[in-house]
Amino acid sequence: MSTRLEPGGERPAIRFDRVGQVFTSSDGSRVTALDEVSFTLRRHEFVAVIGPSGCGKSTLLRIIAGLVKPTHGQAEIYGLPVAGPREEVGIVFQQPTLLPWLRVRDNVTFPMKHKHGRVSATEKARAEELLEMVGLRDFAHKRPDELSGGMQQRVGIARALLHDPDILLMDEPFSALDALTRDEMSFELLRIWAERPKTVLFITHSIPEALLLADRILVMSARPGRVREIIDVGLARPRSMKTLSEPRFHDLANQIRAQVFRPEALA
């Protein structure tokens, strides 16, 4: 954990080489969550992963985070196999997962407090800066339950950015939000990503969300979880509300929908 790799020039940020994950359930039956999954993420690339429930999207994220060890193949970050949680990775969960007894600013600095037992002045200043960036400067002293769902998820994002990770893993971060807040958060995330480039792996159920955000989209099939197709989005940046009405946006949406709902995908 102490050694932090310098992101190397040509090495991919994340590389999956025929990664497989087999879970043995309590009744002894084996479930293949991921099967021969291979892909690479370039540094500061924004990649969305989309697929039906049970396609192993979350498992994939947990492997990169070092929370789950793959049963087959190898996952690498900057050319090194993932052996455990690493400092250059930040995670944003589906639920904001904030600590209800801590104020917003202490929730943002919680990773440092939790890991090292104390928070330095630099980190405190950085937390204020991040809260400013996610538009919550005036809410730093509030408790999470005084914030809306969208605001809570912003706190979750600020917290994931505290140690300035090079890789940001996002596990359906906006899925618990209402549609309007969701769009707002997508643009917010694009703004943050433009301000502080990161390699982002973004798991989602929403095709428009994936298209709006990502450079490339990994379309997965379920049971076993396989990569069905990798789509280059190629929509011009910066993206805006206008992007949503571009013909290419609709063509790609239809293409992905057809992939996700191909007969085998439903089997």
Next chain:
Amino acid sequence: MRRTLLSALDRGAPLIAALLLLLIWEAACRLLTVPSYLLPTPSAIVQSAFQVPLSSWLDHTWATLRVSLQGYALAVLIGIPLAVALANSRLLSRALYPQLVIIQSTPIVAVAPIIVVVLGAGDAPRVVITFLITFFPIVVSTVTGLLATPPAMMELSRSLGAGRLRAVRDIQLPFAVPYIFSALRISVTLAIIGAVVAEFVAAENGLGFFIAFSTSFFKVPQAFAALVVLVSLSLALFQLVALTQRLLFPWSLPKTEP
């Protein structure tokens, strides 16, 4: 005007109801001439309370309070760490849970005489009996609370590479605080019950002993007076635990007061 009167009535309702009940009790006993060794009137209870010297009241109350608090403290000090161990080890919880259920299923009143024989005179047997009666709810409720921690929160902890102990201290235990306090509130009243049960079996002072002693001489009003003191003690301790939670962990309270 009408509204303020109504709201005053609303606030005073519990007190008014209690006073009415006492009046009915008093009137019924007098009208039906119920003998005081069967059911004394409230006024007779108050009168008998003042016939007992204050020093004697203090002595008995302190004896019961002392045993209750010692047993309770022991249950908290052993119960919470045990709950942390059980919540974090499948093996340990598989091994120990059945024994805990057996202890809880054993009628404490039935074991009390045995404990007294084994541990002899002094506070020790009474403290142990109190401990046994208060311990189980604390363990069960704390385990439930610890396991109610959102899994993503524990994943966050693991992704940071913080140790297991830190996860317990920074995440699991605070998440369990509402559960722990609901057990602490119940257990503190159980502690009084435990102490009284123990005093029934073997004691030379304490409010439980005083009730047993009074009834054996048909001093029923005096026994009732001791009962009132016991209930007050129990209520005071319950409120003290609730106050502790309000002061130290205000965030752990439900949003609307029941």
